[in-house]
Amino acid sequence: MKINKSEITALAVNEKQYPKDNKFEIAFAGRSNVGKSSLINTLTNRKSLAKTSNKPGKTRTINFYNINDQFRLVDLPGYGYAQVSKGEKEKWSKMIDDYLHNRENLVEVILLLDIRHEPGEHDLTMYKWIKSYGFNGIAVCTKSDKLSKSQITKQISVIKKKLGIADENLIIPYSAEKRMNIELIWEIIEEILEV
Numbered sequence: 001m002k003i004n005k006s007e008i009t010a011l012a013v014n015e016k017q018y019p020k021d022n023k024f025e026i027a028f029a030g031r032s033n034v035g036k037s038s039l040i041n042t043l044t045n046r047k048s049l050a051k052t053s054n055k056p057g058k059t060r061t062i063n064f065y066n067i068n069d070q071f072r073l074v075d076l077p078g079y080g081y082a083q084v085s086k087g088e089k090e091k092w093s094k095m096i097d098d099y100l101h102n103r104e105n106l107v108e109v110i111l112l113l114d115i116r117h118e119p120g121e122h123d124l125t126m127y128k129w130i131k132s133y134g135f136n137g138i139a140v141c142t143k144s145d146k147l148s149k150s151q152i153t154k155q156i157s158v159i160k161k162k163l164g165i166a167d168e169n170l171i172i173p174y175s176a177e178k179r180m181n182i183e184l185i186w187e188i189i190e191e192i193l194e195v
């Protein structure tokens with residue numbers, strides 16, 4: 001994918017603030033701190049288009065990124081961050097639910113998982129939801145630079161089993177640091193956008 005233009009077009013906390021057009025959207029879901037912002041930066045070749053942070057729980061809005069005026073990448077607020085109040089958590093989950101359930105522009109939700117950990121309860125719920133809505137169920141396993149080749153193979157098989165992924169093309173080890181499999185992720189996104 002050749003990126004001629006990448007820019008943030010909207011930060012939304014409710015539906016009224018979503019961009020109003022028919023452009024397709026590919027959303028990234030995952031735990032807080034899993035590496036969603038870093039993935040958007042790596043995909044777009046930008047250092048800080050999406051704000052990264054080593055403190056979990058930073059992204060509290062749904063962030064829409066315009067790519068080449070053709071489609072959008074969407075960064076959903078990270079879930080599973082313990083250090084926030086119950087009220088705040090409910091607000092986030094409503095924000096995510098509203099987007100996922102009602103957004104007609106949405107053509108795929110890609111789940112990000114930290115390759116070092118077994119998927120948690122929230123990851124499983126999200127993955128089941130993604131499948132139940134008829135999306136492909138693509139899992140991108142972040143931070144693969146932190147593991148050896150053999151550890152990567154082992155963890156991919158652990159995650160695959162836990163999420164019940166039969167097709168191994170749907171699970172991709174990835175690293176922002178090493179730009180591992182960036183081309184592959186773009187190819188998958190391009191294929192989805194052709195639909």
Ligand code: GDP
Pocket residue numbers: 030031032033034035036037038039051052053054056057058059078142143144145146174175176177178
């Ligand atoms: P988000 O909360 O899901 O948007 O996560 P961020 O993209 O802000 O990343 C959280 C932290 O993980 C930051 O300190 C990143 O530098 C780090 N990080 C993200 N992706 C990778 C990766 O592939 N490898 C390594 N080693 N660190 C990563």
